[in-house]
């Protein structure tokens with residue numbers, strides 16, 4: 001707890017129990033407790049310091065990442081941390097590194113696509129870090145189009161081996177995290193060729209480096225692909241390039257849970273959907289949605305606290321100036337982002353539940369929910385990461401000039417976050433996947449097939465195509481049924497419009513191609529409906545704690561009405577609401593902002609972030625921003641000497657030369 005709390009007055013105006021809101025945010029009292037312990041463990045350990053990160057060279061930063069990962073692992077073993085604790089520890093260390101790909105993709109790929117025997121062989125090695133793995137799918141020439149990958153794995157029945165080869169420059173693996181310098185192994189995605197036939201993309205476990213001296217194995221060429229956007233940020237990760245020159249691996253290193261190649265070279269596909277090959281991506285996409293709320297809430301926490309501290313204009317007769325948080329424009333930019341952080345948190349929890357449910361069904365050979373899992377993970381990943389990336393940049397602007405300083409934490413947060421819009425599936429490509437599923441669902445409505453899961457609302461097509469909103473006052477927009485109906489009608493009508501337009505094209509494919517910008521918008525509308533629905537459902541639950549439910553209700557309404565206001569064109573064009581009802585929604589939004597204002601600082605306190613994790617002089621818990629900014633400046637390497645390096649070489653001669661010229665005049 002801070003000695004002087006410059007935000008005390010703000011905290012005193014909160015109309016709810018912050019400790020209980022922490023529970024609502026974290027999911028349970030236990031979760032608050034564990035997160036608290038792990039955050040403090042990291043914050044108090046000098047190895048995990050990160051305040052100097054943006055000043056390290058790439059080499060220093062990478063070595064720092066190796067050191068942190070090794071130290072984290074040592075602490076995990078020493079303290080016998082559970083998986084939940086270790087995961088949180090990794091979050092609070094807050095530095096992308098090979099460990100993420102090892103645990104986040106290499107291990108899940110083996111679990112999801114390996115046979116029991118393969119899991120038995122490889123997982124214990126991976127769990128104890130006796131091998132380090134990465135996920136080598138993307139190539140120089142193809143990322144989004146997985147079916148277009150060129151690396152080959154050709155079965156040689158003479159030796160019972162696969163020959164892994166990179167036939168072209170564009171087939172070089174390019175981007176895999178952890179590949180550049182750290183990994184000893186990779187799950188490599190390659191075209192399986194046996195008996196002269198190409199069976200498409202399959203996964204193979206390939207050793208890349210010696211377990212003795214880390215040198216690349218014969219036939220393997222690999223390295224780092226170079227510096228990336230921003231200082232610090234994702235440059236701690238060794239995204240890599242990899243080429244194979246006829247590298248041989250035993251047949252049993254093909255991941256064989258979904259399909260097999262026999263000793264004789266026969267290809268056998270198990271009776272399961274081939275899309276299960278994409279299972280690791282689905283898993284990571286759902287975890288990226290949970291991460292979005294973390295990144296967004298960090299940025300919002302910084303911007304809210306700083307906006308409460310920062311004062312500009314408005315002083316009369318020597319009185320205090322206005323806190324920038326009191327400006328309505330600041331509120332209308334910031335509070336929707338605060339509401340979005342909560343919205344993403346709850347939809348992330350729900351998605352995690354859905355993923356677990358689908359996984360259990362798959363274990364029981366029930367594949368009926370695979371499409372739902374794909375649509376929800378792809379769509380929510382796309383919408384939450386795009387909004388979060390834009391929101392971090394908006395928070396930087398909300399902090400004025402100081403937001404542009406590295407010490408605000410926002411530039412690095414943006415730089416580290418923004419690739420989430422691209423990795424694990426480019427957001428546009430993923431939204432088009434959602435759109436395809438929407439079009440398929442619309443086309444099946446005519447046959448009477450009832451849509452299920454998050455598409456179930458489409459079954460109310462007769463009603464939703466012609467319903468008219470009953471809202472007649474601003475307060476009417478506080479009714480969740482009014483919101484739900486407007487969002488359902490908008491999403492359905494946009495999808496049906498697209499389907500009608502596509503049906504007029506020469507072919508389905510051509511229509512889809514021509515209408516893809518509209519399809520993107522229809523997909524976004526569908527995903528926003530899911531987020532709104534899950535927030536409304538959350539607020540309907542019993543939520544303990546004085547005032548907590550009321551605050552969440554207000555934030556839910558802010559989220560929904562902000563989206564409605566922002567996408568008013570959609571709602572009007574589809575005739576779901578009238579211009580007057582749109583104006584009433586905006587009126588209600590303004591009232592809600594006033595309701596959020598006295599609670600704003602407490603609502604970001606409920607994220608329960610340590611100053612270490614926030615990494616921002618502007619977002620400090622105690623609000624003592626100015627001395628921290630001032631002090632931080634002096635730590636810059638440029639300030640190590642009063643007279644800068646280069647003065648004698650470049651500045652002095654220049655000044656002297658000009659002085660000489662002037663004296664000659």
Ligand SMILES: CCCCCCCCCCCCCCCCCCCCCCCCC/C=C/C(=O)SCCNC(=O)CCNC(=O)[C@H](O)C(C)(C)COP(=O)(O)OP(=O)(O)OC[C@H]1O[C@@H](n2cnc3c(N)ncnc32)[C@H](O)[C@@H]1OP(=O)(O)O
Nearest residue numbers: 069072086087090097103104144146275278374423424425
């Ligand atoms: C310093 C550190 C210190 C810390 C120390 C700690 C110590 C250790 C602690 C340990 C503790 C544990 C820690 C845990 C850590 C976890 C971390 C997790 C985070 C991970 C970090 C993430 C980093 C990100 C890295 C990035 C990785 C990547 O980017 S990998 C590459 C991703 N690539 C893509 O996403 C490609 C996108 N493209 C595609 O997905 C597909 O090609 C396509 C979907 C776009 C098209 O495919 P295709 O052409 O085959 O298909 P069609 O369009 O024709 O569709 C056919 C039908 O298939 C259906 N379908 C498509 N996809 C799927 C699917 N996935 N599932 C189901 N169905 C699918 C589609 O709907 C069609 O169906 P119909 O035929 O129409 O019915």
Ligand SMILES: Cc1cc2nc3c(=O)[nH]c(=O)nc-3n(C[C@H](O)[C@H](O)[C@H](O)COP(=O)(O)OP(=O)(O)OC[C@H]3O[C@@H](n4cnc5c(N)ncnc54)[C@H](O)[C@@H]3O)c2cc1C
Nearest residue numbers: 135136137138142143144175176177419422423424425428
């Ligand atoms: C930081 C980072 C880490 C990564 N880590 C890994 C990793 O560990 N392992 C791994 O295998 N890969 C990794 N990747 C690669 C990543 O998965 C791909 O970059 C991503 O899937 C996008 O593919 P692409 O680069 O081919 O983009 P492209 O598909 O070339 O995209 C270029 C543009 O084309 C558009 N576009 C593409 N296809 C279509 C379409 N059908 N319709 C309309 N528009 C389209 C896109 O919207 C985009 O605007 C990583 C990438 C980054 C940035």
